[in-house]
Amino acid sequence: MKKNSRIxxxxxxxxxxxxxxxxxxxEDTGAVRNVKTSFGGTWKLSKVTQKDExxxxxGFPYSTLDLTTLFPYTDYSITLNVTNSGQTxxxxxxxxxxPAVIAVANGDxxxxxxxxxxxxxFKQGSATDTLxxxxxxxxxxxxxxxxxxxxxxxxxxxxxxxxxxxxxx
Amino acid sequence: xxKLIILLAFSCLTIGALHAQNPTFSPSTYTxxxxxxxxxxxxxxxxxGEAEAYIWIFSNTSIDRSNAALxxxxxxxxxxxxxxxxxxxxxxxxxxxxxxxxxxxxIGTQIFGQSPAQLKDFGFLVKTKTGTKQTSDYxxxxxDPLVFTPTMLxxxxxxxxxxxxxxxxxxxxxxxxxxxxxxxPVSATVTAYDETNAxxxxxxxxxxxxxxxxxxxxxxxxxxxxxxxxxxxxxKFRYKFNGTVLDVSGNTVNVSxxxxxxxxxxMN
Numbered sequence: 539m540k541k542n543s544r545i546x547x548x549x550x551x552x553x554x555x556x557x558x559x560x561x562x563x564x565e566d567t568g569a570v571r572n573v574k575t576s577f578g579g580t581w582k583l584s585k586v587t588q589k590d591e592x593x594x595x596x597g598f599p600y601s602t603l604d605l606t607t608l609f610p611y612t613d614y615s616i617t618l619n620v621t622n623s624g625q626t627x628x629x630x631x632x633x634x635x636x637p638a639v640i641a642v643a644n645g646d647x648x649x650x651x652x653x654x655x656x657x658x659x660f661k662q663g664s665a666t667d668t669l670x671x672x673x674x675x676x677x678x679x680x681x682x683x684x685x686x687x688x689x690x691x692x693x694x695x696x697x698x699x700x701x702x703x704x705x706x707x
Numbered sequence: 708x709x710k711l712i713i714l715l716a717f718s719c720l721t722i723g724a725l726h727a728q729n730p731t732f733s734p735s736t737y738t739x740x741x742x743x744x745x746x747x748x749x750x751x752x753x754x755x756g757e758a759e760a761y762i763w764i765f766s767n768t769s770i771d772r773s774n775a776a777l778x779x780x781x782x783x784x785x786x787x788x789x790x791x792x793x794x795x796x797x798x799x800x801x802x803x804x805x806x807x808x809x810x811x812x813x814i815g816t817q818i819f820g821q822s823p824a825q826l827k828d829f830g831f832l833v834k835t836k837t838g839t840k841q842t843s844d845y846x847x848x849x850x851d852p853l854v855f856t857p858t859m860l861x862x863x864x865x866x867x868x869x870x871x872x873x874x875x876x877x878x879x880x881x882x883x884x885x886x887x888x889x890x891x892p893v894s895a896t897v898t899a900y901d902e903t904n905a906x907x908x909x910x911x912x913x914x915x916x917x918x919x920x921x922x923x924x925x926x927x928x929x930x931x932x933x934x935x936x937x938x939x940x941x942x943k944f945r946y947k948f949n950g951t952v953l954d955v956s957g958n959t960v961n962v963s964x965x966x967x968x969x970x971x972x973x974m975n
Binding site for chain 1: 734735736851852853855861863864865866867868870871872874926928931972973974975
């Protein structure tokens, strides 16, 4: 009788141990987030930095300059329209007296590549202006960072860049 | 109708010729340590129609030789191929690159025997072997700097296009003259030129701001201030800083810095 109880106890311990080894069930994380929806809204230009890329690459001093207060850049704002499903549609700019930021004033915009965008392209008729995208304005981050690169027309070498920081309105 | 077509074609050719750069360089930007090939069209010069051409090449042509500090920093030097004006060596012989066109390949530091820090620009002319015929000088042709050299006048960014934000800087501590070293700048004057070297509009006076100790700056956008005539383009600008000094009697005297020329870079 005592022997049977011991076997029963070992069996019970084995069942509990083996049962504990079963993997947990994880909840479904849902659909992949569409980052394009985070670009929607009106963005006001809050900071502009000019970089001499060639000087920076060579380690020269004077490689960046904050242009924000030198011209009325903070006049500039852009509205990016996007559907609830994350489809990019139209955009409009309000330049005020700001120097040119995006080469086209209004039209259609797109973010690419599709799932993890690295650039925003602004199109008006046959003209397109493409700016490199900084970090996504997701979560509590309400800053959209776009970079415009200027390259030597004959060699393609990167010479100058402008980094535009927009704050969501 | 045929006359109209010929006239139009001739106009296009003329405009094209006005816009053509001469000489051209491959690559278009190069440091003193890079190999570069220059190609020059000698049409319309005494060298036109010659069967052979030789180069006469020399460094640092843009330096104001009355400025002792700059002269010491950028000594003038002859190319190693400039051995004898009346009997150029085979090393100076240029390669035919088409009718009246000649090319020559070299490396700045090697041909001038100078360090990258000593080379700012170079000039050259095309001649016959015996020197009986020659072109005028083609200069200055600037090297892309490999080392940063502080200068009294500086443009930021170092390469700018006509639509860029351009900041011109004046560092009084690096002035070459007494007036430049004592001057307190109040304005900067910018003058723009097209590809024919004709001035575009009138000179623009910009307000200056203090950038750092002994340094003043002014910022502008070339296309906002200068509009070239139809068929022409903004090619370069010159700038200088204006200010005041006190003379020996304590009177305020208006003075200006030396002037610097900047050629626009074509960018996309």
